[in-house]
Amino acid sequence: MSEAPLIEVKDLGVTLNTSRGPAQAVRGVSFALRRGETLGLVGESGCGKSVTALALMGLLHESAVISGSIRLDGAELVGLPDAAYCKLRGNRISMIFQEPMTALNPMHTIGHQVAEPLLRHTGVSATQARQEAIALLDRVGLPDAAKRVDAYPHQFSGGQRQRITIAMALACQPDVLIADEPTTALDVTIQGQILDLIAGLVAERGMSMILISHDLGVIAENVERMMVMYGGTVVESGETDAVFTRMGHPYTQGLFRARPRLGARKGTRLKTIAGTVPELADLPAGCTFADRCTIAEARCRAALPAVVDVGAAHGVRCIRTDVSMAAGGVGA
């Protein structure tokens, strides 16, 4: 598989203008994604996952400064004028958002909203677009799609609305689908169905997918490769299986220990990672995780650690992997 990557991100940096001054929301993020591949982005709130996704979509606020390179099929996207970007969005790159309750326009029928990208990017007529919208809604499992195509978003449940946004994102058969916490706002019982739907569609249409989640379980089950983000940097990346077998970064290990477990004895407290996520406006000079890391040393705080290869395509941004990985990986 030496095929050229579909998406190639090199040294992506994003500086946001916040009320507290410029904030480096994303630093040195690099990855490549081939056609049909799936990649997971995992991390706590505020670690730069969504900003990375919005940078790929070209949807960050005008005041955001983007450095580095994002290439789609070899064409540079950073600095692309909005009009040209509009031709890609919803057409070659699509996105599903976290909040299905607010992601749809309450004033327009769902059929209209699903047909909109088709009318925008393909030459179909309004009638064809409507037929296609019904087919899409049917494919994403909306019951009675043909009858309910003229209903409004408020007439649907959260899970149904997320199905509608998925239909919308898939309308033009995009090459890349970015799903930003697509199930976080949904009931647990619905989460699995929606993830299965997305996985099925990705496989069926040969799309590449970037799945963003704070849930390690979701990542483990749905993507081939994963990147763990913290404080705007990728602290660990690799094949999902490899990362779960041998976690290299203390932060990844902490995230794994913090997951709730079935069968834990009653009264067992959930493990947490001590401390809080650093403010992006005043990130430490060295390793972003140093302040919460149990094995941090003085040199960790001196400069941002380089990525260390600990296995085939398995990189960890830590200078103490000798200690973190010697302790038996996951540790207890």
Next chain:
Amino acid sequence: MSVFFLRRILTLVATLVAASLIIFLVLDALPGNAAQMLMGADASPDAVHALTVKLGLDQPLTVRYLLWIRGMAVGDLGNSYVYGTPVAGLIAERLVLTIPLAIMSMLITVVLALAAGIYTAANHNKLGDVGVMSLTQIGIALPNFWFAILLILLFSVKLQLLSAGGFAGWDDGIWPGIRSLLLPAISLAVVQAAILARVTRSAVLEVLREDFVRTARAKGLGKREVLWRHVLRNAMIPVMTVMGLQFANLLAGTIVIENVFYLPGLGRLIFQSIANRDLIVVRNCVMLLAAMVVIVNFVVDVLYAFIDPRIKVANL
């Protein structure tokens, strides 16, 4: 007819009944006898009594109230105490001026306000936004009668394009009437447009922050398309609420501008009738204004339902 409309109509009728009761009772409770007032302090008690009977003022409260309501239903509002002519005619004479003036002024307001509000929201925090918003600040601070005088100085005195006052009526066609109402309409519109522009701007900015705007952008729509197709309709609810209030205000609250331009409008009629203690005219004018405000609000409510699909269904 959905339940939504039926309920709104019932509310409308109930409000009108309540308004008529309050207006009738308050004016009735005023001290002094209309007959005495009309005949002067020196009139003989017999003459005053005769007039009281003639005006029907000796009848019980409920009878007089019901007679008034019946009169309104058949279009007979009685005669003015002062002029002796039918009240309905007096009011109708004024409405041919007041209603066109209110409509013209509202049209100017809406055009100016939507243009300014949408432009400033689309250029949030840029030079154009700051510039136009400063202008609206000045617009809000301007007393409209003073601005009216400036307009007269420019268009009537200096350029001699429009007359400085008076109303040409509609007998010679539509243009002379519109010309004579143009300056008053602009004077009234400027302050209102300034307020409505600010309401529009903040409503549009609020909707621009909604998630579905980002969804629309993610579909590949440009900023302008998102603004026209997805934002404006969502932003119209607060804008229409203010528009309704402003239109109601234009029907009754224009007495100062009517005086500046010597216009025989409804505001002036009410003012003169109060000064003359012509209570039968006052009562009917106030009732008419109350009815117009209630009807304008009803129309706004119905328009909400046309704009926002959630309102219809919530009331089915």
